[in-house]
Amino acid sequence: MTPERLRRTMIFLNTQRAALVKDAFVYQPDCVIFDLEDAVAQREKDAARIQLYHTLKDLDYQGIERWVRINALDSDLFQEDIRAAVAGGAEGIRLPKTETAEDVQMVADLVDQAEVAFNRPVGTTMVMAALESPLAILNAYEIATSSPRLMGIALSAGDYTRTMHAKRTVKGLELFGARSQLLLAARAAGVMAFDTVYTDTDDPQGFIDEVKMIRDLGFDGKSCISPKQIGITHDIFTPDPKEVLHAQHVIQAVQANEAKGVGVLTVDGKMVDIAWVEGAKRTLKLAKAAGSYRGDLV
Ligand SMILES: CC(C)(COP(=O)(O)OP(=O)(O)OC[C@H]1O[C@@H](n2cnc3c(N)ncnc32)[C@H](O)[C@@H]1OP(=O)(O)O)[C@@H](O)C(=O)NCCC(=O)NCCSC(=O)C[C@@](O)(CC(=O)O)C(=O)O
Numbered sequence: 001m002t003p004e005r006l007r008r009t010m011i012f013l014n015t016q017r018a019a020l021v022k023d024a025f026v027y028q029p030d031c032v033i034f035d036l037e038d039a040v041a042q043r044e045k046d047a048a049r050i051q052l053y054h055t056l057k058d059l060d061y062q063g064i065e066r067w068v069r070i071n072a073l074d075s076d077l078f079q080e081d082i083r084a085a086v087a088g089g090a091e092g093i094r095l096p097k098t099e100t101a102e103d104v105q106m107v108a109d110l111v112d113q114a115e116v117a118f119n120r121p122v123g124t125t126m127v128m129a130a131l132e133s134p135l136a137i138l139n140a141y142e143i144a145t146s147s148p149r150l151m152g153i154a155l156s157a158g159d160y161t162r163t164m165h166a167k168r169t170v171k172g173l174e175l176f177g178a179r180s181q182l183l184l185a186a187r188a189a190g191v192m193a194f195d196t197v198y199t200d201t202d203d204p205q206g207f208i209d210e211v212k213m214i215r216d217l218g219f220d221g222k223s224c225i226s227p228k229q230i231g232i233t234h235d236i237f238t239p240d241p242k243e244v245l246h247a248q249h250v251i252q253a254v255q256a257n258e259a260k261g262v263g264v265l266t267v268d269g270k271m272v273d274i275a276w277v278e279g280a281k282r283t284l285k286l287a288k289a290a291g292s293y294r295g296d297l298v
């Protein structure tokens, strides 16, 4: 249930605002998230859900993956949100404020029922769990392994810092433990890992620094709130030509030397062995997906 594709950017769209929703594909994010939760005013929830259904049915997002952030499980809205998302044909559902594996399993059961009710292929709608509290972070591995529908887990720092009584800072020390635990859980479970939104849209340097940091930590992508954040994130997640060349050298050299019975060697002045090959392949996959590598090593 984790179709391999790039998910470097997932931009939130307030489903209440038709103008945002109708043009979002022009910014070319990897994914959009139609928000029915916190961005939508309480009295507009039903209108937003109806708009969501028509958007999913009628607008061509040109291959951009469409996710729906449903309302949380402590509301009386999420069941109808799931039905509208599945009926409209969304690729996935993002569950906010996920706390336990059972939360995901309950949503997965409702998705099963909706797929049958609306004649969608059973098992095709993905689920992503947003972890927004200390309990969620402590349960990260159980959540990450909770369902075959689960594509990935995402950190949500706004609610996480609120529930931790922490202060959101530019350097992000307050998120270090949560980011590490979430990543460990995602990698151990074999699902994707997404970092939280950066809310200061007028601080490009702070955003750049944060995206570089989360890329280096190992995240697959970032939740975004503004079109300004999409190009920056894609650029940072695209390996530069030197990295692409080095990755090719590593794969070719390790393969050639393996045949000669040599395990460890020097490539471009750096020691490498078989352990470096997977990272090199990941670099080439990212470059290939971004159109900057056209070779056949991956
Ligand atoms: C912040 C602001 C109001 C600013 O608007 P402004 O209009 O002042 O912005 P400008 O920069 O002036 O816009 C320039 C041009 O881009 C267009 N444009 C702007 N934003 C766009 C967009 N998102 N998609 C497409 N288009 C867009 C705009 O229409 C204009 O187009 P045009 O007029 O044609 O020039 C706007 O961005 C916005 O609504 N963002 C999404 C907010 C949202 O959904 N929050 C909920 C999710 S987070 C959360 O809940 C916390 C979380 O739960 C997170 C977790 O779970 O991970 C946790 O706990 O941490």
Ligand SMILES: [Mg+2]
Pocket: 038, 096, 132, 156, 158, 159
């Ligand atoms: Mg939140």
